[in-house]
Amino acid sequence: MQKLMNQVQLTKQLKVSCESCSLSDLCLPRGLNAKELDVLDDYIERPRNLAHNVQIYQPNDKFVGFYAVRSGGVKTYLTKKTGEQQILGFHLPGEVFGLDGLENSKQRCYATTMENTSYCILPYDQLDQLCEDMPELRHQVCHLLGHEMNCDHAHLLLLGQQTAHERLATFLLSISTRFKRRGFSPVSFMLPMSRHDIAGYLGIAVETVSRLFKSFQEKGIVKINRKQVDIIDIDKLNEMVANCEDSGQP
Amino acid sequence: MQKLMNQVQLTKQLKVSCESCSLSDLCLPRGLNAKELDVLDDYIERPRNLAHNVQIYQPNDKFVGFYAVRSGGVKTYLTKKTGEQQILGFHLPGEVFGLDGLENSKQRCYATTMENTSYCILPYDQLDQLCEDMPELRHQVCHLLGHEMNCDHAHLLLLGQQTAHERLATFLLSISTRFKRRGFSPVSFMLPMSRHDIAGYLGIAVETVSRLFKSFQEKGIVKINRKQVDIIDIDKLNEMVANCEDSGQP
């Protein structure tokens, strides 16, 4: 009975509009005015809840639209025939995924939850229609696509040119930044993903991830306990990646 | 005098419309009808010619629009402070680059010619305007963005999970496919890029590229002479990458 109550409350709580969503500043609606938001709102498929380790889509599934994470976390990845996963991205609350389906209306990669997760769907056909009359939405979509692309490019630089140490430091800083943006502590957080997934994202072996976490800890840079991360010396982390990105600025 | 004549002829020859461009099937105009093409045509800045090894843009340059290669070749890349380049993509005639500027109207990477190169510019502001009234163009732009994203994802898989052998085989097949699409031989072509750039794209050392080319040659898979590549046994190449991509198909 108690369980049922919770279920009902949960459903109610989630019947929210973009306007009232605490994540809307991070999500697609960013920059839209109230009226525009209202129109967009009508088309959005409201949160679905999934347990952890559930596949949302896989290659060749029909592309229905963009997905926005509300809670939990999602990984997108490609696989080799031999089973290894290359993680393309981790998607935290307020972030959008599923753009890989844009090329030919079929998804090209896998998307799987990493923990209990809820998400919205922004159906593409409607979004496309709305773009006709809402320049701001059009720009927002392009901004989003450009952002994804630049994230991928940074990821390419990481995989192609950085050492294992640099990769892990870059990864921790990226997660830290994203927690901060959501209003959480940038120095103390729970990783939503497994060591295996971190390894898959960084293009290194799980054992290496373990060893590096240990090494970082021994240097007093972080404190790691399973998935709990506490960053002790963020400057040291920044130092480690100082040579990694050249944005053209001095 | 002769030189001037050539100059005039060149200018004339290049004052072509998208409609008459032999590359339009590969480029942004693909799928547009004659009328739509005509409108788009008016906004396109016609070919500029550059020598080889000339920078087209760099990080923080203002984003003006998409670039379409007409002849020659362009590389886009990020750099580490220590100088190493991670090549993000090679752009051959009929292909579009410069999308990295979409996020915030500033370019995020470098773009440099790899040989004598001519290209068109599709100004973004106009393109955006046109998208309002031309659903087909809108779709074409999204298709293009989705395609770029999926290319980047394949590149991530390559850098994160493939051996040096697999990387080079994948690279050769990719170039081969793209020559074929332009109507050239898929088994005999001149590489537009240096060994250094190949290494930068594949995330390996130049020396390794050299050694692998030699090894491929000794196995009778290819014949390499400087930049001239002749693929002898394309099946063997395909075999080498058989385990690399799992598209979900059996």
Place this chain on the structure above:
DNA sequence: CGCTTGATTGATTTGAGTCAATCCCAGTGG
């Protein structure tokens, strides 16, 4: 409380990088 799955740790191997010479051609100039 055993069982399973993920994480850690240690021992060993290896693919690819680094360092250091050449080599070879395209372009230059005598």
Place this chain on the structure above:
DNA sequence: CCACTGGGATTGACTCAAATCAATCAAGCG
């Protein structure tokens, strides 16, 4: 016409960062 030169490409010798292999270890969980 040919010698010279400089930068890319190749080749060889050696090194090393990270992978692999092989045990544990720890923690959820039915």
